[in-house]
Amino acid sequence: MPLVGAPDTKRAAAVVCRGLQKRYGDVVAVAGLDLEVRAGECFGLLGPNGAGKTTTIEILEGLLKQDAGEVEVLGLRWGTDDRALRQRLGIQLQDTQLQEKLSVEEVVRLFRSFYRRGPSVGDVLRMVELESKRRSWVGKLSGGQKQRLAVACALVNEPDLLFLDEPTTGLDPQSRRQLWSLLDRFRADGGTIVLTTHYMDEAQTLCDRVAIMDQGRIIALGTPRELISSLGAEHAVEFAIDRGAEVSTSLLAQLPGVTDARVDAGTVRLRVTEPHVVIPALLLELERQRLQLSQLATHQATLEDVFVAHTGRHLRDE
Amino acid sequence: MSRRERPYHPLIELTIARLLEFVREPEAVFWVVVFPLVVALALGIAFRTKGDEPVYVGVLEAAGSAEVTAALTKAPGIQARLVARDRADLALRDGEVQVIVLPGTPPTYRFDPARPESKLARLAVDAALQRAAGRADRFTAGEETIEAVGARYIDWLIPGLLGMNIMGTGMWSIGFSVVWARTRRVLKRLAATPMSRRDYLLAQMLARLVFLGLEVGALLGFAALAFSVPIRGSLWTLSGVVLLGALAFGGLGLLVASRARTIEAASGWMNFSMLPMWVVSGVFFSSAHFPAPMQPFIHALPLTALNDALRAVMLDGATPREVGAEAAILGAWAVVCFSISLRIFRWK
């Protein structure tokens, strides 16, 4: 029985999963997950470490067996259509390791040999801008180059669907942008991407839709814009008080234009609709309480704020 | 490996990849190719026919020791020397002398009967002293010493060393590369492609065969040059036996490594499976010494089959038909181990 009823949506669904569950002993890694990725979109799983992103994506990739739930990828199922399915998928694992003693082109050629169709070795290397490293051993590449090679191995078959698990973790800003533009080009050619990340800016920049995950569940789902505007406040004001003095959040929450106020490690975070109204009122209030500011910043609300609003915690605990 | 844009069949690409990884690991090349040669050289020298090795005798410093020493020294094949009373037991223990003579009438021989060379030395010393004391031989036996090529211990030893080498390098090189790839999660990445798992495992065995010729050729060439060890059977038959042996141990190596998660666990299993064969499969001494009930098991072991077949071909000039049973045993090991590995292999 197809998981999605209507024929037009079935054609449009690259990944469908229902009631996905996976546990490791007492740890519930994935706790009943439903999601649907449309063909041609870039779909992000955003969540902190341990949220269950890798477990989820590896089940979708057919590398892990779920305890319960249904998975359909490109209209096919794991266990019956594996070979056909693998021909059409591109996969980059979290911390992909490749043969260190082989050169870049040898690795790409090896991976290319597993697939019936796809670009030539040279074309793949051009795509990921590794031509100059063609003869270098994998073990001698920088982190960013290794990551691009991992993506190259995922692209050797012109996949219909690309899975990326934390593609830019640990990369410097320039390498991250290089990879982002590579993925943009893949999208522009009609490819579908499912990626995991714990960087909210990555999800916001790359993804058409984002599922925010925490403790094996999806706690929010939508386009980055939808998710942010669901906060009802598109800006955030953050400040700290001199010498870490206490300030009453309930008083702050009553200021005009403030929808929420919390204190987190000495920093007060206000979610606000209109910063230009809130800030003068805030300054007056602090003066009335004879408190001195040590720091003040405002920014547009991000997916991070969405995560904080749902869980009370930050994406990255550092 | 210049700019080849079109890949070959995955089996060939996987084999090439494995070979490249191997030759780019100089240490691995050393342990697989050079080290066995060094071992063969050392063992060959240690076990080569020693010709007329003398008997070493110690004479305790006491009254009459000079006469005893003189009598012994006159006898052929005996090297006698004086030893101080406090050094005697040490010299015996360390093998500097094989027997100690305490002069007297009659003299006393001190020796360790558990050492065959000591028992021999005792007999030689006794004969020499009896003769010196006036005993006449009833007859002098004729002697025929074996120095014919093909019947010496070294001739028997080299095929065993070759078999042991084929076993060791086959198992270590395949086992390590597989477990290394598993711990680095290269296997997991490969399992995420449509790569045929049989191709991957076969490639490990094929890559092994490429260096087999080099390794076996070096050892045999060396044995022929240094010790004139003969190869009486045809080179084709010998190659066939070597190939089957390499496949059998390649399969066993895969099997042993098919589930190990760490290099340490894999080494443990390797040693566990190889050690019994070092002992019972007739590398250094004949497996015929083991009790009859054990013989069927010993003969079913791949190293026994390989050593027996190598000896038959090299020393007795056996034809393929004559080593058919051993070949069948080796083939069965290869096929069974490979099939089981394919089923139980752990990719993550």
Ligand SMILES: Nc1ncnc2c1ncn2[C@@H]1O[C@H](COP(=O)(O)OP(=O)(O)O)[C@@H](O)[C@H]1O
């Ligand atoms: N092989 C495993 N054995 C035991 N627990 C695991 C295993 N893999 C993951 N987990 C646990 O499952 C949870 C989710 O892990 P993971 O899917 O890797 O999260 P993420 O990728 O979001 O960081 C974590 O609590 C993790 O410790």
Ligand SMILES: [Mg+2]
């Ligand atoms: Mg992860």
